[in-house]
Amino acid sequence: MTNAPVRIRSVLKDGKVIPPTGCEVIVADHCNIACRQCNHGAPALRKWNAAPQDLARDLRLLARHYRPAFLKYIGGEPLLNPDLPAILCAGREARLCDHHLLVTNGMLLERMTEEVWSLIDELEVSVYPATGVTEQTLAPHRVSAARHGVRFTVNHFPEFRRTFTRQHNDDDALVERVFRGCKAINVWGCHTLYQGALYRCPQSAYALTLAGAEGFDGFVMQERPDFAEQLLTFLNGREPLAACRYCVGTAGRKEAHQIMKRADWIADLDSSAQDALDPGLLAENVVNVVTLDDCKTPDHHLRRSVLKRIIGKLGIRPTRIRKARSRRVDDL
Ligand code: SF4
Numbered sequence: 001m002t003n004a005p006v007r008i009r010s011v012l013k014d015g016k017v018i019p020p021t022g023c024e025v026i027v028a029d030h031c032n033i034a035c036r037q038c039n040h041g042a043p044a045l046r047k048w049n050a051a052p053q054d055l056a057r058d059l060r061l062l063a064r065h066y067r068p069a070f071l072k073y074i075g076g077e078p079l080l081n082p083d084l085p086a087i088l089c090a091g092r093e094a095r096l097c098d099h100h101l102l103v104t105n106g107m108l109l110e111r112m113t114e115e116v117w118s119l120i121d122e123l124e125v126s127v128y129p130a131t132g133v134t135e136q137t138l139a140p141h142r143v144s145a146a147r148h149g150v151r152f153t154v155n156h157f158p159e160f161r162r163t164f165t166r167q168h169n170d171d172d173a174l175v176e177r178v179f180r181g182c183k184a185i186n187v188w189g190c191h192t193l194y195q196g197a198l199y200r201c202p203q204s205a206y207a208l209t210l211a212g213a214e215g216f217d218g219f220v221m222q223e224r225p226d227f228a229e230q231l232l233t234f235l236n237g238r239e240p241l242a243a244c245r246y247c248v249g250t251a252g253r254k255e256a257h258q259i260m261k262r263a264d265w266i267a268d269l270d271s272s273a274q275d276a277l278d279p280g281l282l283a284e285n286v287v288n289v290v291t292l293d294d295c296k297t298p299d300h301h302l303r304r305s306v307l308k309r310i311i312g313k314l315g316i317r318p319t320r321i322r323k324a325r326s327r328r329v330d331d332l
Contacts, residue, residue, distance in 0.1 A: 007186050010235040015065075017231050020189035022070035022097070024202060025059075026050060027078040027087055032107060034265050035128060036258040039163045041206035042076045043265040050195075052086035058193060058221040059094035065228040066198075068191070070099035072124075074202075079108040088119035106133040106154075109141045117144055122151040129158055129257050155298050162252030162276040163203060166211045166266070169245045169273040178273070179240035181285030182249030191235070196221050200235060207243035210269060215242035248273055251282035254294075 008020035026040070027050050034043035071091050078084060091100055099121050106125040123145055127133050138154065145152040169175055184190050184201040192199040197218025199205040204217040219234045253276060260268065 008189055010189070010232055012228060012232050013067075015228055017066045017228050017235065019066070019068050019191055019235065020187075021068070022072055022099075022101075022189075022191075023062075023066075023068040023198075024072045024074050024190060024192040025055065025087075025091065026075065026192060026194040026202075026205070027073050027084060028076035028081040030080060031075060031077040031105070032080065033077075033105060033128070033131060034260050034262050035160065036255065036260050036265070036268060037160045037162050037164065037252070038265075040074070040076065040202050041164065041210050043260065043262050044210055045076070045206075048076075049081040049083065050087060052083045052090050054196065055087055055193075056090035056094065058196060059090055059096060061221050061223055061227075062193070062198070063094045063096045065231060066096065068097050070097050070101055072101045072103060073120075074103040077105060077108065078102060079104050079111045085113065085115045085119060088116065092119060105131060106138060107131055109138075112141065112144065117148040117150060120150055122153060124153040124155065127154060127156045128259070130259055153298070158257055159254050160257050161250065161254050161278070162271075163247060163249075164207055164210055164269050165246055165248065165271060165273050165276050166269040167246075167272045168211070168213065171273070174273065175240050175244050177282060177286050178247070178249045178251060178277075179244045181251055181282050182244075183285065184250055193221075194218070198231070198234075200237075200241065201243075203247045203249070204241045204243035207246040210266070211246040213242075213246060217241045217243050246273075248276045248282075251278055251285055252276050253278045 010017050010019045012018070029040075029042060029045040029048040031038070031042035073084075073088065073091070075081075081087065088100065088102075100119065101122040101124055102116070102120045103124045103126060106127055109125075112123075123141075125133070125138065138152075142152050144150075169178075179185070182201070184203065190201050192202040192205050194202075194205045197205075197216075197220050199218050207213075208215045208217070219231060224230065
């Protein structure tokens with residue numbers, strides 16, 4: 001099919017499911033800020049911290065059948081979980097992968113203890129406007145990262161796309177198109193371990209709860225004789241999820257980033273899927289699912305564009321800039 005979008009699928013190798021990229025591990029539901037359209041639903045969720053012993057059990061089970069390229073510890077805000085060191089230890093001891101990446105909004109970095117630094121390979125800071133996180137506030141933490149041999153990654157998010165709706169989308173054809181064009185499931189492979197189940201995308205862990213709707217899109221972490229085969233079938237399913245009725249995937253309208261009052265956050269989801277969508281982007285994604293996240297600007301891209309602007313102002317003829325062809329997931 002020439003018009004089919006690129007689909008990155010999990011495969012079975014040596015008895016283990018190999019996903020396209022890595023797996024998110026939800027460490028906390030709550031967050032210290034309330035970003036409009038947070039695609040983990042944090043502003044509407046109650047305080048909840050993952051328990052290390054529960055995650056250890058799920059990760060040990062997964063490790064027998066699943067081999068992601070990395071584990072990404074995320075929330076909510078992971079640094080709000082007081083058991084974060086024990087969770088990171090559990091992740092390392094499970095031996096699912098060799099790369100452990102912690103994601104934070106950068107506002108609570110003083111909570112990064114020596115122990116936490118020693119348990120991660122990469123710290124990824126998501127910088128949002130109006131949070132007070134700047135290159136100056138990050139500078140001492142860059143030094144700590146270097147001292148521990150931890151990669152320090154900064155991504156800027158000046159804009160968000162709408163994701164969730166609390167209105168049931170009963171247009172079957174539209175739900176199908178949203179699913180087919182969804183980069184989260186077709187390109188990025190954002191598997192998510194959350195409260196005893198593996199999900200194909202973080203949105204499907206939250207959308208039904210946010211909408212107060214029935215249904216469950218997870219794969220329960222329970223040992224069974226054909227675990228790997230069942231997991232593979234689940235991960236590569238070609239039918240839209242129950243959550244796709246309440247989510248516009250990666251084709252939502254783009255809006256400037258905004259920190260909202262929590263009381264207003266949930267009311268903001270009361271527009272229909274049709275209103276939340278960018279129809280042009282959806283049409284494009286269904287045909288050609290590009291891999292770039294156009295709301296995210298990695299710091300090295302920002303530096304490059306600043307450098308190019310300076311070179312332009314000085315009237316210097318820019319030399320050819322070699323584009324890194326890295327397979328790094330934060331560039332997807
Ligand atoms: S719930 Fe459906 S539309 Fe939303 S991100 Fe997941 S697969 Fe995509």
